[in-house]
Amino acid sequence: MNYPNGKKHSATNKEHHLVKKQSFSNRGMTLEEDINVTNQVLHQQNKCVVHKKPTPVQIVKVDYPKRSAAVIKEAYFKQASTTDYNGVYRGRYIDFEAKETKNKTAFPLTNFHAHQIEHMREVVAHGGISFVIIRFQPHNRTFFLPAMKLFAYWERQYKGGRKSIPYQDIVEHGIEMPTGYPVIVNYLSVIDQLFFRMEE
DSSP, X not given: OBOTTSOBOOSSHHHHHXXXXXXXXXXXXXXXXXXXXXXXXXXXXTSOEEEEOOOOEEEEEXXXXXXXXXXXXXXXXXXXXXXXXXXEEXXXXXXXXXXXXXXXXXXXXXXXXXXXXXXXXXXXXXXXXXXEEEEEGGGTEEEEEEHHHHHHHXXXXXXXXXXXXXXXXXXXXXXXXXXXXXOSBOHHHHHIIXXXXXXX
16 A cells, blocks of 8 residues: 555554664654654554644646556645644644754754744644754754744844854753654653643
């Protein structure tokens, strides 16, 4: 069976485990791929239900070179996308964006769109947990940055401030997430620390 992205679904649990193990050993994977594998593992462990949001697309033109195959020739995004992932953890709605950069000294705010920031504001206003996972490729470091901290930098750029977040600021105000196996990007441990420790 094929998913819409063309990737094949593993037929057995054993094969699926082998795919995950092989994927983790490939450190050339993107942040998105690492999070997708993480979410699969967390779902299998019954820890949470988190999925990547599909991007709504309007298909305009399709060619059929063979009866058994269709090729999309023209398509458009139906609407601006919000964030990358959403789901439920410990009874709370979570919603987050995943970004990576090759920049060594700062994270450009141009990686975000105004409608994404507005969406995250709405999630926070309604009691949801919203955050950004940022990977600095040159440093091989991945950080969890709560949305509330991101908002301050976003607003600052419109008041004469810089249009990026300095790397050192993210080191100071974010929480680094070490990679592991089978949970590659352990964002749940950070959520526990920031949002549930006071409640326990």
